[in-house]
Amino acid sequence: MIRNICCCLAAALALVACNDSDKETLRFPETNDRIENGRLTGSNMQFLGTATSTDAAGNQFVDTEAHFETAGLETLVLYMHRTRFSAGMPAMEMRMHDLAYTGRDKSIAYTAERVVPQLQVKDLGWQPMEAYALENVEIRIEGVRCSVRFSCDVPRVGRYTVEYEGRLYIEE
Numbered sequence: 001m002i003r004n005i006c007c008c009l010a011a012a013l014a015l016v017a018c019n020d021s022d023k024e025t026l027r028f029p030e031t032n033d034r035i036e037n038g039r040l041t042g043s044n045m046q047f048l049g050t051a052t053s054t055d056a057a058g059n060q061f062v063d064t065e066a067h068f069e070t071a072g073l074e075t076l077v078l079y080m081h082r083t084r085f086s087a088g089m090p091a092m093e094m095r096m097h098d099l100a101y102t103g104r105d106k107s108i109a110y111t112a113e114r115v116v117p118q119l120q121v122k123d124l125g126w127q128p129m130e131a132y133a134l135e136n137v138e139i140r141i142e143g144v145r146c147s148v149r150f151s152c153d154v155p156r157v158g159r160y161t162v163e164y165e166g167r168l169y170i171e172e
Contacts, residue, residue, distance in 0.1 A: 026169045031106070032144050034168075038103025042073040047146040049166025053085040056159045061086045068146060068166055076101045076110055078139055078148065085152065085160040093120035096134070110139040115150075131155050144168040 026048070034043045051066035061084065069079040076099040082091035094117050101110040115134045118126040134150040148164040 024171045027172050028167055028169050029144060032141075032168055035103065035106050035108055035141065038105060038108060040070070040072050040074075040076065040101075040103075040108065045070045045141070045146075046169055046171070047166030048169050049146070049164060051080075051083065051162060051164040053160045053162050055086065066164055066166065068148065068164060070141065070146070072099075072101075075099055076108065076139070080148075080164075085154060085162060086157065089154070089157065094118070094132075095120075095126065096137070096139075097126075099139070101139075107140070107142040109141075110137070112137045 032045070034041050034045050047068045047070075049066055049068070051063045053061045053063075063084065066083070067081040069081065071077040071079070075097075077095060077097045078099065080092075080094045083094050084091050096115050096117050099110045099112070099115070101108045103109065113135065115137045116128050116130055117132055117134055119129050119132070121127045132152060132154065134152050137150040138148070140147045144167055146164070146166045146168070149162065151159065151161045153159045
C-alpha cells in the first residue's frame with residue numbers, strides 16, 4: 001500500500017514538472033525597437049515567414065516556416081536558418097555578413113549585385129562559399145516586416161530565385 005502511494009506521488013510530481021507553462025511562446029510585436037533612426041541597436045531580430053524558391057523552369061518550393069535572423073550594429077548580418085532552395089536540398093545554415101546597410105526611421109535596407117554567403121560547416125565554423133554566390137541581393141526591414149530577395153546558381157542543381165517575407169517575433 002505504501003509502495004502504491006509512493007508511486008502515485010512520483011507520478012504526480014512528474015506531471016507537475018512537465019506542465020506546458022514552461023513552453024516558449026511567440027509574440028509578434030506591432031513596433032520594432034531594434035532599429036532607431038535608421039540604425040541597428042545591436043539586438044538580434046528574429047523573423048518568421050515564408051520563403052519561396054523558384055527554379056529556372058518555374059517550379060516552386062515554399063517553406064512556410066522560414067526563420068531568418070539579423071544581427072549587427074554598424075554592419076548587418078543576415079542568418080538564414082535551415083534554409084533550402086528545393087525539397088531535395090539539405091537544410092543549411094547560411095549567412096550574409098558585414099553588409100553596409102542604409103536606413104531611416106524604423107527601416108533599413110541593403111542591396112548588392114553579388115554577395116558571397118557563408119555556410120556553417122561542422123567542425124570548421126562559417127566558411128565562405130564562392131560557388132553559391134548570391135546575385136541581385138535585396139534586404140529590407142521596414143518596422144516589423146522583413147523582405148529578402150536574391151538569385152543563386154546552385155552547383156549541379158540549377159538556378160533559383162528566392163523571395164522571403166517575414167514578421168518580427170519575440171520569444172517569451
